[in-house]
Amino acid sequence: MMYKYLGLETVLDKLAAIYVAADTDERDRITAGVESFNAQIAFDPLEVGESRESGYRLAFPPLLQTMFHVDYVNRLVRVTDVKRYGH
Numbered sequence: 001m002m003y004k005y006l007g008l009e010t011v012l013d014k015l016a017a018i019y020v021a022a023d024t025d026e027r028d029r030i031t032a033g034v035e036s037f038n039a040q041i042a043f044d045p046l047e048v049g050e051s052r053e054s055g056y057r058l059a060f061p062p063l064l065q066t067m068f069h070v071d072y073v074n075r076l077v078r079v080t081d082v083k084r085y086g087h
Contacts, residue, residue: 033061
């Protein structure tokens, strides 16, 4: 059973700004990483990244750091933050 993914507009705005500031190779890495991350959190978000307090998790798709919350009971995943990370 899949999880429903909820993206916040502010997080999508941050991701867009990171993407626009990246060069072509970095954009390709970011795109592939986001696609993989989205697929993983849709099926098994508790296996993605590192656990944090109160149902939050931290993951590192290529060139990004993402914070997300997993509501296991209601099968919801909400990405709460994204930042540029790594090279």
